[in-house]
Amino acid sequence: xxxxxxxxxxxxxxALTPIQWAEKACETLMAKFEPELLPPERFHYHQGVxxxxxxxxxxxxxxxxxxxxxxxxxxxxxxxDGSVPKCKTDELxxxxxxxxxxxxxxxxxxxxxxxxxxxxxxxxxxxxxNQSGGFWHKGHYPNQMWLDGLYMAGPIAVQFGKTFGEYDxxxxxxxxxxxxxxxxxxxxxxxxxxxWDETKATNWSDPVTGLAPEFWGRAIGWYPVALLEMFDxxxxxxxxKKTLTTILQDLLIPLTKYQxxxxxxWFQVVDKxxxxxxxxxxxxxSLFVQAIAKAVRLGYLDDKYLEYAWxxxxxxxxxxxxxENGNVLIGNICIGTGIGDYDHYIARPTSxxxxxxxxxxxxxxxxxxxxxx
Numbered sequence: 001x002x003x004x005x006x007x008x009x010x011x012x013x014x015a016l017t018p019i020q021w022a023e024k025a026c027e028t029l030m031a032k033f034e035p036e037l038l039p040p041e042r043f044h045y046h047q048g049v050x051x052x053x054x055x056x057x058x059x060x061x062x063x064x065x066x067x068x069x070x071x072x073x074x075x076x077x078x079x080x081d082g083s084v085p086k087c088k089t090d091e092l093x094x095x096x097x098x099x100x101x102x103x104x105x106x107x108x109x110x111x112x113x114x115x116x117x118x119x120x121x122x123x124x125x126x127x128x129x130n131q132s133g134g135f136w137h138k139g140h141y142p143n144q145m146w147l148d149g150l151y152m153a154g155p156i157a158v159q160f161g162k163t164f165g166e167y168d169x170x171x172x173x174x175x176x177x178x179x180x181x182x183x184x185x186x187x188x189x190x191x192x193x194x195x196w197d198e199t200k201a202t203n204w205s206d207p208v209t210g211l212a213p214e215f216w217g218r219a220i221g222w223y224p225v226a227l228l229e230m231f232d233x234x235x236x237x238x239x240x241k242k243t244l245t246t247i248l249q250d251l252l253i254p255l256t257k258y259q260x261x262x263x264x265x266w267f268q269v270v271d272k273x274x275x276x277x278x279x280x281x282x283x284x285x286s287l288f289v290q291a292i293a294k295a296v297r298l299g300y301l302d303d304k305y306l307e308y309a310w311x312x313x314x315x316x317x318x319x320x321x322x323x324e325n326g327n328v329l330i331g332n333i334c335i336g337t338g339i340g341d342y343d344h345y346i347a348r349p350t351s352x353x354x355x356x357x358x359x360x361x362x363x364x365x366x367x368x369x370x371x372x373x
Contacts, residue, residue, distance in 0.1 A: 022057045042086045048359075049356050050362065054362060060366060092135060095124070124169075143201070181223075181247045192223060194219040214269050224252055228248070265312065
């Protein structure tokens with residue numbers, strides 16, 4: 001069930017509200033893919049972030065077609081005994097979609113969703129770690145911590161802890177977040193490098209620090225989005241909440257300095273917008289907007305920072321087009337990307353309506369709909 005993706009029309013961007021843009025993106029992808037056929041046909045974060053955005057739209061609109069679509073996708077992956085056969089159990093990327101199970105369990109009471117959560121989240125207790133206790137991003141990437149990993153494991157584990165009284169997950173994921181920031185933060189810019197290899201054995205790692213060479217936009221974006229999702233369930237009096245709050249602020253405030261003043265967007269390699277071959281990227285811009293706006297809404301940032309969110313939001317909206325069938329086209333989305341040097345990131349292809357880019361867009365629009373109230 002494919003929809004043509006030829007970019008034909010620039011559209012009047014003032015016509016839709018943020019929640020209407022979120023719905024438009026959901027409906028475009030619903031028209032293109034039956035939920036069981038969302039690519040790749042695997043229990044994976046590409047689908048997970050898109051459907052997490054859709055879940056927020058469902059909560060804001062209460063339109064049952066969104067809930068039903070999420071449920072159909074999850075039901076195509078979860079067996080009666082709660083097993084998840086298409087999940088790679090040594091990759092954090094395949095833990096993330098389990099976050100959808102909480103709402104399904106809450107709404108239906110079906111025990112297989114709870115069983116599936118207990119099949120997924122406790123995997124973290126025996127996860128491979130580096131010597132400092134940091135989670136490997138994937139089993140075949142020994143000792144590598146990636147910023148993306150906090151989004152993949154943090155929100156689901158903290159919500160699991162709150163939902164089922166498994167409070168040790170609070171400490172577990174706070175530790176991961178703090179360790180990751182400690183070893184990836186650049187003191188000069190306040191930005192976070194894409195990854196860190198404690199053994200310094202990886203081909204991309206700095207021989208002295210073990211750090212990745214660049215500040216890649218979308219990786220940085222996952223980190224504050226994850227922290228704020230964790231804060232939705234982490235007790236306010238948790239011993240690490242103050243530290244995590246400072247980490248959040250110390251990342252989001254410097255990010256505003258790298259926003260392109262002309263478009264409101266952020267660059268693929270965040271700190272090198274002055275280079276002629278660098279380019280403006282929509283998924284990281286959407287994640288930064290979402291995180292800044294949510295941090296303002298929840299009181300972690302001063303209200304003055306909302307202007308950066310609105311400028312970034314409008315910047316993304318200004319890039320949108322419609323195809324001939326009236327479906328929205330979200331372009332300038334970097335495809336899935338590993339760690340590399342500057343040339344690696346700059347050479348990465350872009351796509352339209354890539355699921356993690358569309359998911360980031362929907363998350364942004366859902367959040368901005370609350371900022372607009």
